[in-house]
Amino acid sequence: MKLLPLTPAGQTPIRALTIAGTDSGGGAGIQADSRTMAMCGVHACVAVAAVTVQNSVGVSGFHEIPPEIVADQVRVVVSDIGVGAAKTGMLASTTIIEAVAAVAAEVGIGRDRPIPLVVDPVCASMHGDPLLHEEALDAVRNTLIPAATVVTPNLDEVRLITGIEVVDDKSARQAAEALHALGAEWSIVKGGHLRTSELSTDLLFDGDRFLEFSSARIDTGNDHGGGDTLAAAITCALAHGYSVPDAVAFGKEWVTKCLEASYDLGAGHGPVSPLWRLQV
Numbered sequence: 001m002k003l004l005p006l007t008p009a010g011q012t013p014i015r016a017l018t019i020a021g022t023d024s025g026g027g028a029g030i031q032a033d034s035r036t037m038a039m040c041g042v043h044a045c046v047a048v049a050a051v052t053v054q055n056s057v058g059v060s061g062f063h064e065i066p067p068e069i070v071a072d073q074v075r076v077v078v079s080d081i082g083v084g085a086a087k088t089g090m091l092a093s094t095t096i097i098e099a100v101a102a103v104a105a106e107v108g109i110g111r112d113r114p115i116p117l118v119v120d121p122v123c124a125s126m127h128g129d130p131l132l133h134e135e136a137l138d139a140v141r142n143t144l145i146p147a148a149t150v151v152t153p154n155l156d157e158v159r160l161i162t163g164i165e166v167v168d169d170k171s172a173r174q175a176a177e178a179l180h181a182l183g184a185e186w187s188i189v190k191g192g193h194l195r196t197s198e199l200s201t202d203l204l205f206d207g208d209r210f211l212e213f214s215s216a217r218i219d220t221g222n223d224h225g226g227g228d229t230l231a232a233a234i235t236c237a238l239a240h241g242y243s244v245p246d247a248v249a250f251g252k253e254w255v256t257k258c259l260e261a262s263y264d265l266g267a268g269h270g271p272v273s274p275l276w277r278l279q280v
């Protein structure tokens, strides 16, 4: 695959910011984002929104960072280091979502602002353990998604946010329209969980045209962190100035490589591997 441009050693690389939760198991969340950004040649800045207690079999708890500390991490990074794009992942609560939306508006992150924002509206882990308080879904719909340059839910998140059960191409299109109607500039409906097809197809919509990004379905149970990895790779490409369709094309190819290189870890689901370029 064609990689992103690399920066000569000693020169300052492109920077991107992830605002998300940590994964103590190292496969998803901020760890997936930073590993992806590093392997894409991008310097990762991080604003921690929550600390999860997590391994390959599940999430047994999480601790939320005070909203003003989350916002301050964003503020100090953007004012000093500067970032080309930003991404949100697990934000846990209404108050953190509101603080992130407010600081994003203040520093110029989000749709129609200088720094594009990829919103991965993380609601639960792949094991079904909650990563977002249920009452925060309204803030996801009304505050977070309207700030998104691109929103990237999986099918469970699509159902929670829009009420639409995606079972085929028609319902995927309806869901992409519903997400766009909430205010995202572009919406993606990820097909990873739609196991009826031999392909894994992600549908991208901008209110006008639908674009499809497909790969052969990879037979693996080690897909922990796949959604974070896709969104982080899209963020890296946006930070390089790619258009949204080009950034999604890059992200889809990147996550496919990571799925192909995924590995067993612990007793549960292993992670996709952003390290694929360093593995033989």
Ligand SMILES: Nc1ncnc2c1ncn2[C@@H]1O[C@H](COP(=O)(O)OP(=O)(O)OP(=O)(O)O)[C@@H](O)[C@H]1O
Residues within 6 Å of the ligand: 028, 125, 126, 153, 154, 155, 190, 191, 192, 193, 200, 201, 202, 215, 216, 217, 218, 219, 220, 223, 224, 225, 226, 227, 228, 229, 230, 252, 255, 256, 259
């Ligand atoms: N078995 C698979 N084969 C090929 N591509 C896949 C497969 N599973 C997922 N993908 C791709 O990986 C990306 C992430 O999709 P997925 O729906 O799994 O995200 P997710 O559920 O948010 O991930 P996670 O919660 O594990 O981080 C998408 O681009 C999707 O098409």
Ligand SMILES: Cc1ncc(CO)c(N)n1
Residues within 6 Å of the ligand: 020, 021, 022, 023, 028, 029, 030, 052, 054, 089, 090, 122, 124, 125, 126, 131, 224, 225, 226, 227, 228
């Ligand atoms: C912290 C965190 N963010 C996102 C996910 C979803 O992959 C996860 N399991 N953990």
